[in-house]
Each structure stands twice: as C-alpha cells, then as structure tokens.
Amino acid sequence: MMFARRRNNAPLMYVIALAAVLGVLWWGFGFLQRQDEGGDEKDAQRDFFIDERGEVPPPGEQEALEPGGEAEDVRTEVIDAVEARTSPDLLPGALGTGGAIERFWFASDREVYVEYRRSGSGIADRMAFLTAAGSGGGLALERKSLYGLGDATWELIEGEEALFVKPQRDLYERDASGQWVKRN
Secondary structure, rough: OOOOOOOOOOHHHHHHHHHHHHHHHHHHHHHHHHHHHHOOOOHHHHHHHHHHOOOOOOHHHHOOOOOOOOOOOOHHEEEEEEEHHHOOEEEOOOOOOOEEEEEEEEEOOOOOEEEEEEOOOOOOOEEEEEEEEHHHHHHHEEEEEEEEEEOOOOOEEEOOOOOOOOOEEEEEEOOOOOEEEEEE
C-alpha cells in the first residue's frame, strides 16, 4: 500500500485540449462570417452611437455630391451669399478691413464653417459656423458659433458648440484662378 498505483490522466487531457481547439476554431469561423456580413461588433456599436446622436449617417448612407448636382448648387449659393454678406454680425473683422475668407467646410449642404483671417493676420485665425435657410436671392444666413484659433485647436468664443457635433466634411478652397473648388 505504500506505493499506490497512479491513474493515467492523459486521455482526459487530450479530450480537454481537443475541445478547446474545436471551440477556438468554431468561434474563429463565426467571427470571419460576421466580418463578411458587414463588419464586426465594434462597427455595429460605432454605427449605433452615431445614429443615436442623429448627426452622422453611416458611410454607406451618405449622399455623394455630383458635380453640377442640386447639392452642389446649394453650396455654391451659400458660398456666394457668405462672400456677398460679410457684415460684422456674420463674420466679425473678415472683409472690408483687410481680412479674407480662406476656406469653407460644409457639415451639410446648409451648414458651413467659414475660416477667415482678420486684418493684419497672416493665417486664418477665426472660424464661424453658419446656417443657411431659403434659396436664391432670399438666402438667409445666421451665425451659430464663432471660434478663435487657440494653441492647438479652435476655441469657442461665442455661440453654441458645434464643432464636435457637426463634423467638417467637405472642404472648399480657391484654386489658382480664384474659383471655389471642392478639395476632398
């Protein structure tokens, strides 16, 4: 009795190892199948949060702008209206005092960030978030936010915070001939 016979546990260990390998393979193939069906769980969670916020549709649902299309025409009207109405209540210190509009960032067709430089500034040091209502000559513009250039980013000077809620999507800058063109 002093030396009891030990039981051989090797077959049990082989069964456990085989079950673990089969479990990993089953999970792996299920994961790959989810990828083929349109993304993994992180994509689904990201789309859920974006949709709940109601601001940014998933990439597949965004409307593409066609040159000369209706959305492009609306943006051209907005750009023309902003350039024609650079009053101090819309863009403080922009034009008429030596400043200039540098670029337009559209969040949507009727929501635009206007980056401009004030007189005496070599770079765009102000940005206004504007909304447009109406059409044609009756296009009404309203400033919702005014930002100033901070140390590393734009800082809200007055109005409602829009920069993190309404992302900048489509960039318009002047080309060599002075025409506004979409850059991205």
